[in-house]
Amino acid sequence: MKKKWNILFIWATLMLNGISADAHNAKYYMYIPNKQNVPVGVTVPTALGFVFILKSDKHPDFATAINRYYPTAFEQAFPNAVTDWLRDVYQIECDSIYMESDGLYSDNQKKNKYSMPFDRMITSRFKKIVPLITKLGTPRIPEDPTEIEGFYFPLLNETNRWNNLKERHEEGKWTYIYQLEGDTLIDGRKYRKLYHTVDKQAKNWHKRGYLYEDIGQKKVWYRPAWGDRDGLLYNFDVAEKDTFYTMGRIFYSLETPNTVDWNYDSIRHIVKKVDTVKISHKDHRRITLESTLITPLGSYHRSFENVWIEGIGSTNGLFSLYVYLPGSPSEELLAFYQDDKLIYQSPKYDNVFIWETVGNKLIRNDTQVFVLPDGRTLHIGDEGTNRSVRVYSMHGTEVFRQTVAPYTTTLALPAIPSGVYIITVRSEGKSISQKIVVK
Structure with a gap:
């Protein structure tokens, strides 16, 4: 599904070539999701010879802060990655710790001088620019970036496809297929375009809306094709006993007669359990929720179990549909594909596409x-x-x-x-x- 990058081999090669001779020299992966925030590496002449530095017209303070750590290399880490977000990961080599000039201290004071680890500086001062950073080389160099401790599996990847089974007992069952196709800028943000079809041959697509993901916050927002506002769809940055709210489905507008609107905070979630589930030989974070639908004016409440899997979505379907009552419309994730490969299938069904309408x-x-x-x-x-x-x-x-x-x-x-x-x-x-x- 994804190309493997043998980071261990690359690191060993650099060591043999003497690039990491400095005890404080280290290598990092930095995730910079917005292209305009990416600094540019240049070599400039100085009195001591040519020096490599980073420059940024939009964020000069960002580049200046990095240059204090004496970078020696900065480049796109995985330019040919199939997983689209990995193409926004950059590799930097620099000192791991910034120390004030030795000349300011006597020999007895040097051990107490001010220092700041590079990764802590980035995450404390420039979290909005660099939401994720990981240091390579210790204690173990992963062969695949998804094996990095704390790795977040993004939900939105251009090759993802969700088969959602909808069911209403007196109507039957039918399958919606959701797929991402291209992107667009809305209010300066890059949104993925979401399409759906009920064609088993995956034809006759209709635009459903737009999805936006902030990987640093581990959140996903949805905007309907006809809408002008986002609603929170997923929040994976939660722990047990947390309570949070997400958008529900369309409701009748109480403010404007004969129109409809989204109820943006109509589903309350209480985190009951957080664990992992192995999918395609990788551990994905799994969040078990007690979700409660709250209708406008609080006139109706109903709770249901909801399970979210990082990188896949809800087992209740991509939109995490609530269930009104037994026998009313329900939704379930029937299958999930990535790069046209079946990654997840509901254990309740043998088929990945079901169409059984009656009457x-x-x-x-x-x-x-x-x-x-x-x-x-x-x-x-x-x-x-x-x-x-x-x-x-x-x-x-x-x-x-x-x-x-x-x-x-x-x-x-x-x-x-x-x-x-x-x-x-x-x-x-x-x-x-x-x-x-x-x-």
Whole structure:
């Protein structure tokens, strides 16, 4: 899946060539996610000869701080890496400790003079620029960067693919495939574009939204394709007994009638356990959560078990869907691929793609229509086209009509009496009609 880098061989070669003769000389990996923050190595003439230094027009203080440690080399560590974030890892060779000039001290004072380890200086002063740094050579040089102690497996990699199984007992089961394809800049941040399809041949993709990951914070944010705001989707930087909140799904907007919005802090998580699970011969951090859905105004609460695996996501599906009640729509991670190789498969199923719908025709392959358990919210799929929604009484009288914007998944029903109605959804010349029960 990934190319192996024999760091031990490289380090031994440098030692034999005398590059690391200084007892304080060391080698580091530095993760610098933003290209504009990367300094440039140059050789400049001085009275003592040519000297290698780092320069940065955007962050001169960053370059100056590094130059105090007398760097001798700075370069991209893995320029041909398949895993995209590794291409933002840089290798620097410099003194591991910065000490003030020996001339300022007598022989008896030198042992007490001020010093600052390079990695501590970087993480304390320039954490936003260099969120991750690791020193190589002690106590063990890993063959693969993913074996470094405390290594974080990023969730967003351009070759990742998630097969999510959605199920509703009276409707059946169907599989959504999610995939990252390209990136875009939004407010100065680089977001991954997220697409989905229900095609077993992985064709007919529709844009779902955008994902942004901060590897230093170990967090992932999501922005819907039609949205103008991010919501926290994952936070892997947690410990047992921690409590935190993430975004839920679309809810009916209480502020603006006949519109929908995301409830950005609608799922509360309590960390019950943190351990590891071996996947593809590597230990991935696993977080077991007690997650609780909180609807607007706190009118509805329901807890469910949630398991997150670092580098893969939630076993409840990429979007970590909550479950309303037994028999209501649920979601599960069916399979996870990287570089077209199967990395994870749900132990509950033998297949990686399931499509078993019953009793309901589809406008397109990904449209399902049903009423949520609250009896007043209508699920109408999440197609990327406008749809016309009409509700009729059993006598044929139209009681509600609305055009729904692309990617809208739910719609609040109007204040109509409880009872049985007929709903018709039209899109792209096709339609679906069925009975619904309004409570």
